[in-house]
Amino acid sequence: MIDRIAAGSEIALSDLATSFDTAILSGLDEAEIGEIHLAVTLGGREVLRETRPVELLARDEWGGLAEMDNILAAFVSPNHPQVARLLKEAGRLLEAAGHSGSMEGYLSKDPQRVWMIAGAIWSAATGLGLTYAVPPASFEQNGQKIRDPERIVAEGLATCLDSTLLLAAAYEAAGLNTAVLFSRDHAWLGVWLVPEDFGKLVEHDVVALRKAVAARDFLAIETTLLTRRPSIGFEQAVEVGRECLAEAKEAEFEQAVDINRARAARIRPLASHREAEAAEESADHGAPAALPRPLDLGRLPGEISDESPTTALGRIERWQRKLLDLSLANRLLNFRETRLSLPLLCPDVAGLEDRLADGDSLRMLALLDENAVAGRDLAPEEARRIGEDLARDALLKGQIAVSLTQREMAGRLTELYRKARSDVAEGGTNTLFLAIGFLRWKRVESDPKSYRAPLLLMPVKLERRSAQSEFRLGMLEDEIRINATLLELLKRDFELRIPELEGDLPRDDNGLDIARILEIFRRRIRDVAGFEIVEETALSTFSFAKFLMWKDLVDRTDQLRESGLVRHLVDSPTEVFAGATEPMPRPRDLDERHAPADLLTPLPADSSQLAAVLAAAEGAISC
Incomplete structure (x- = not known):
């Protein structure tokens, strides 16, 4: 009962608890359709009536x-x-x-x-x-x-x-x-x-x-x-x-x-209200399967026992190991086609790199819509040659052949375009690359599965004049990079070094000498069973954030140890950090100890945050 509702006002009804007959509900073997009736009366006169259907599920039925x-x-x-x-x-x-x-x-x-x-x-x-x-x-x-x-x-x-x-x-x-x-x-x-x-x-x-x-x-x-x-x-x-x-x-x-x-989230198992039935012995109960063999944990991260090292070198090596992802989850080592990748057909990868390095902006050609081999009785090898001829002709006309239909190609390009823009906006770095050349490799010779790792990664951009315009692919003003994660995997797990590619990469008149780089790879992996270089290309996103942190730790270990906090974590992590004994500066004393012009920082909402930043900069505390 509501005594009065003022014109234009609202009253929220809070006491709407409904009592259910659990005996009836627990006895439902099949779903039933019911109704909820809502009636509003004013001064004994009904002014509103609504009826809503409600489905009552059987207690053993999931919706x-x-x-x-x-x-x-x-x-x-x-x-x-x-x-x-x-x-x-x-x-x-x-x-x-x-x-x-x-x-x-x-x-x-x-x-x-x-x-x-x-x-x-x-x-x-x-x-x-x-x-x-x-x-x-x-x-x-x-x-x-x-x-x-x-x-x-x-x-x-x-x-x-x-x-x-x-x-x-x-x-x-x-x-x-x-x-x-x-x-x-x-x-x-x-x-x-x-x-x-x-x-x-x-x-x-x-x-x-x-x-x-x-x-x-x-x-x-x-x-x-x-x-x-x-x-x-x-x-x-x-x-x-x-x-x-x-x-x-x-x-x-x-x-x-x-x-x-x-x-x-407190979603608990349903209670059972019936007596347990005696299970009949069935003649077709089979013999249990044998227990599994011990799991082959391989070399993947998280599978190696992470014992706390006792030496400074051991602690640094553990940091490096955690930063360098040499697992099959890393797309730099195990590249697979997804909706965030575009498989390209390019018989002349060196020519493609030369055109992009010269500043050309290339369009995409959906090869499957060309119907070049449709309705023709051709051997697979002949069909492949026709596709390569079309791709070669397309490159001469400023196009890159894509092994997809127009509809699927447009969808993937749109997703790559949005993903690349989002990564730049959020992280400030480009993640869109053209993968040039791949290494097909196996963990061991007998492994039935092979994996693909890109060799070279060219930073590129997708551009279009409007949402209805076609995409064009161009090169960013940045260096093509070798897949250093792959080089590290080859060095650590296969004892295979490629010194010719660890420094400056071979160049020709139009940028990198792609043919020379691929030949170096081929020569180095020639005697490794299960390894093969394939001249394939693909457009996708890749992240190097952790690798760059790893490289920084490898190349600048001594310089990093100049920090008191880093030196403490490396040499004596079990002891109390000397800076932890220093009292935290009081926020009201900051202006006396530091000139405002020396603090290149926005004004924080809480001055205690600034106090913590300054204390950490002085090596007083670890925060």
């Missing part, structure tokens, strides 16, 4: 990413009795193989141990003998009914989401952080080998997932393989799960729901 993405964690039940039985079986498998059967989460601080726990739980789950059930169409957006662990074990059926949530519950019960991954019409699981999460409840960026996978911090697991017979091993499930995140399937990726972050 999908479109409506209830954050509520998904409520269907992960780590305290379910069937999950406890699964962990017990996993512990037994570990003990049988000579490992500790403890489900200890991250207590060991050893990713190898977490890998074995995750693999043992997978092996135990394969012993359930599950059969795959087809989910409803577009379930990831519209939702579906979800089988809890009791029903999964009793019925022996599971959709991709059912098996994913079952495994997520087991991993959570074992103390591991998980995320449920969604693509179009599919769900699978991610688990962290380190005590991390994505820092947000919902992660939409598939690149963030790929980086975590490349760093071997995060595993993507294809859970539908739990329904295969004979049982599929954990390593294969991880490999298939990783492929679901590949660039070729990037357009299908929807999002990841971080279960650990959901728990922090």
Whole structure:
């Protein structure tokens, strides 16, 4: 009851708590459509009536990413009795193989141990003998009914989401952080080998997932393989799960729901109000898959034990190692085509560099729209030669051939243009480069996968007269740089130095001598198995910020140690810094100690900030 509302005013109704009949709601086996009636009366006379529909979901029904993405964690039940039985079986498998059967989460601080726990739980789950059930169409957006662990074990059926949530519950019960991954019409699981999460409840960026996978911090697991017979091993499930995140399937990726972050947001598991059903022993329960082999941690960052060094040289080398990213997540070592890259077809890379160095501005030609080989019965080699002839002719006419359609090329150019402008505005440095020449390389000769690393990076710019105009590519007034990160990788991991390219690069009358540089690379890697130089070009963005910091630390170590704070961190980090004993200057004394004309700084909102800056400059404190 509201006594009075003045004309033109508003009253917010705060006491709108609604009591629900939990007995009715928990008994819903199917969704029902109801209505909410709203009536407003004035002096006993009804002046307004509205009716709104409301859908009551069954208690085991999830509403999908479109409506209830954050509520998904409520269907992960780590305290379910069937999950406890699964962990017990996993512990037994570990003990049988000579490992500790403890489900200890991250207590060991050893990713190898977490890998074995995750693999043992997978092996135990394969012993359930599950059969795959087809989910409803577009379930990831519209939702579906979800089988809890009791029903999964009793019925022996599971959709991709059912098996994913079952495994997520087991991993959570074992103390591991998980995320449920969604693509179009599919769900699978991610688990962290380190005590991390994505820092947000919902992660939409598939690149963030790929980086975590490349760093071997995060595993993507294809859970539908739990329904295969004979049982599929954990390593294969991880490999298939990783492929679901590949660039070729990037357009299908929807999002990841971080279960650990959901728990922090107080999204707790749904309570079960029914008595546990006795699971019938099924004749088709299979033998569990074998435990996984120890994880090959390789040489990637974060996988090497980071023991605290005891010497000054060791501390400096650790800083250098942390700054220099020699992992496969670094696009300077493992370049892959994405929407932020443009594959160019240029049979004459030296001629392309000469034209750009001379100041030419080149247009783009969408080669796939030329239809030069459409409807012709040509051998692949002949079709390739025709494409190269078209690209060579295009370069003579001031065009660069792009191996895409006009529509896709325009979309990628627009994204590159915006990304490059944003990077300059935010960081003050250009990140748009033309990659000239690539090294195809392998970590070991027997590695089935090869990687591509750009050799030379020409700073370029994209320009257009208006939003409807075509883009033109030109060179910035900056030096072409060698991929120094690649040179460092070759030196550290393959004991291969290329001294001819560590200083000034060979030049000709039109800039760099591209042909000479590529020939030097070819000669140096000729005897290295799995290495090959390819004259390919691509337009993309690259970042050198950490490499430049690393180079500064390598080249200017002695000069940096002239700072008292740096010297303390290098030589005696376990002792109290001498400057820490000095009292912080009082803000009101700053004008007496420093002339305002000597302070080239904007006036801070809090003068204590300026006091801290001046104290740090004098070496009094570390802040």
